[in-house]
Amino acid sequence: METEISSIGEFGLIDRLTDNLPKFNDSTITAVGDDAAVMDYGADREVLVSTDMLLEGVHFDLTYTPLKHLGYKSAIVNFSDIYAMNGTPRQLVVGLGVSKRFTVEHLEALYAGLRTACEVYGVDLVGGDTTSSRSGLVISATIIGDARKGTVVRRSGAKPTDLICVSGDLGAAYMGLQVLEREKVASAGQKDFTPDFAGKEYLVERQLKPEARRDIIGELAEAGIMPTSMIDISDGLSSELMHLCKASKTGCRVYEERIPIDYQTAVMAEELNMNLVMAAMNGGEDYELLFTVPLTAHEAVSQLKGVRVIGHMSPEDQGCALIGRNGEEIPLRAQGFNHMAAEE
Amino acid sequence: METEISSIGEFGLIDRLTDNLPKFNDSTITAVGDDAAVMDYGADREVLVSTDMLLEGVHFDLTYTPLKHLGYKSAIVNFSDIYAMNGTPRQLVVGLGVSKRFTVEHLEALYAGLRTACEVYGVDLVGGDTTSSRSGLVISATIIGDARKGTVVRRSGAKPTDLICVSGDLGAAYMGLQVLEREKVASAGQKDFTPDFAGKEYLVERQLKPEARRDIIGELAEAGIMPTSMIDISDGLSSELMHLCKASKTGCRVYEERIPIDYQTAVMAEELNMNLVMAAMNGGEDYELLFTVPLTAHEAVSQLKGVRVIGHMSPEDQGCALIGRNGEEIPLRAQGFNHMAAEE
Secondary structure, three states: OOHHHHHHHHOOOOOOOHOOOOOOOOEEEEOOOOOOOOEOOOOEEEEEEEEEEEEEHHHHHOOOOOOHHHHHHHHHHHHHHHHOOOOEEEEEEEEEEEOOOOOOOHHHHHHHHHHHHHHOOOOOEEEEEEEEEOOOOOEEEEEEEEOOOOOOOOOOOOOOOOEEEOOOOOOOHHHHHHHHHHHHHHHOOOOOOOOOOOOOHHHHHHOOOOOHHHHHHHHHHHHHOOOOOEEEEOOOOOHHHHHHHHHEEEEEEEEHHHHHOOOOHHHHHHHHHHOOHHHHOOOOOOOOOOEEEEEEHHHHHHHHHHHHEEEEEEHHOOEEEEEEEOEEEEEOOOOOHHHHHHHH | OOOOOHHHHHHHHHHHHHOOOOOOOOOEOOOOOOOOOOOOOOEEEEEEEEEEEEEEEEOOOOOOEEEEEEEEHHHHHHHHHHOOOOOEEEEEEEEEEEEEOOOHHHHHHHHHHHHHHHHHHHEEEEEEEEOOOOOOOOEEEEEEEEEOOOOOOOOOOOHHHHHEEEEEOOOOOHHHHHHHHHHHHHOOOOOOOOOOOOOOOHHHHHHOOOOOOOOHHHHHHHHHOOOOOEOOOOOOOOHHHHHHHHOOOOOOEEEEHHHOOOOHHHHHHHHHHHOOOHHHHHHOOOOEEEEEEEEHHHHHHHHHOOOEEEEEOOHHHHEEEEOHHHHHHOOOOOOOOOOHHOOO
16 A cells, blocks of 8 residues: 555654654654754763765666665665764764655655664664655755764874775675666566576675674774774775875875775676776775774784775875786776766 | 866865855864764753755745855754754754756855855854755755753643744745746746846845844843743744644644734735735745743733734644634644645
8 A cells, every 4th residue: 555645744754754763872852853853962972963965866776776775775874974983873864855756655665774774773863854856866864973072083184104994895885786787777678577686695785785884993992993094985995095195194005905805796897897996996885994093003903803904004295096916006096986977 | 157067076066165164163173074073062062953955846946046045045944943942053064966057156156155144143064965966956954053951942842821922924935935936937938037026025035035033042032031832934834833732732822913924925915816814824934933931921022022922822622723803713724835745
């Protein structure tokens, strides 16, 4: 059964979507149901806020993106921004623009994903705005988080001798997108098409259901390692490295052979006849953490699970470069996943 | 000279848009240029957050809305939400979705409006997200504010005997929209058309350049009046009254003859052969404050500039009604400015 949104109205919709929301944090005083959410922060905290907008046809394709996954991802990309500051996400507000082809059930599926992400990461969904859209779905999420004073890690703190570390592996989300696009093309005009994801499950999951690296933040804290700079990888490693270098006034050297790449990513690059390293450097949507640590932390950081040292910062005048397997220097360019440049 | 956004890229655009932003609040530690904005709140504060999404073709028509005004209004509607909690807006984050027909200059105009609003109201623009859109302009703004502990005014605190007050006058923004739409129709196909706003200046200004009622919040504080409930009028008086009553578990009686209406609004309703009171009750986009005070505050509230007592709360089982000039009871309905119901 599908319910037209107009049959329950905006407020009915909001009531339905926000009914019985859980509350995880003591700092959440009032959540949905008023003009603004109320939070209480102790004086030893810094408050963090970040926002991301996802637009249909630009950031996602509903042909192959289940709405629940989309909701989950919309939350995750925001949480990731807070972890990238060494903070803890606390409250999420979500603005939705919805065109007429969406039903209440569609939005409930989207919210189910948002709720699941919030539950997994202990975040309170505290409000939002829902309105009609003329064309497709618009999701704008804003996350508020906090960090103990003096523990926020910015982009700007790296020194020219610091080690560059990255969590997880890179390029898989981008390859997942290629898999999904390929199956979309294959399905065109076919009834009862079953997409073939065999051997590509990891890639598809990285694209459709990414996670934020809360675990890495925990590992770093446990090991007593305070990164000197940090950023999450949403637009591709190249682009994010250049952000860190620009903010920290450094150059960098990262080594091709050190870039962590999953087996499935490599196989898919081979199948598509794509340059694997370029895909890993510029693919985007990995939501891994890229950070720098002092040279003295080398031993400690090398023992962290799921973290790899991929290079080092350098003096600013040396610029940013990838060092190839034969020792050649390839200047970094922020081509990656730039929606502004890639637009039609 | 017009610059294609693609010629400077997303990051170039952000650099350009956020260059040299002023900082008003000590609580703003880091603004743009990192994954999240950092704020520092003392332990005696509560933090407020609210978000609003504005979509081209739904909330605004660029045929007659200058982008600078649109930016200003996008900020104001958010500030208004914080004042409606008896709080002070502090930090604004703005997400933009932009289609290819917009140039850097267009977005600079939009940001000029955002900046002006922030300057006038002492708010820091601390971040955002800019991305491409397939169709038109999408603006999603999130405001963070604060209030001294124990001073936040919610929708839910009204008692059945409380007086209902409203600031300013109602229906003018809606009539301004009618004026603008009329001139749009008149201009169709004409070259060098000059719209005729003579005698309608106030209406047009209310629609294109609304203000948030910080002054009323100040007046109330100065007079030592703490509202028992409050909301801002964005969807029309009827709708907002029903929100207050629902949250406070009360009914209400408001009197037609007490509804504050400007002379220009009345003239325009006459011209359009529209029911004036219905326009004032359901017009929307007034951004005035609707609040309740205890009966004991009657004397004090009557002396406030720009505030009018329009009725009183009542027991819940009496429902919500407008009392007409002849004493007839007209049940309130939240028809007003509901974008979800009104969508095409």
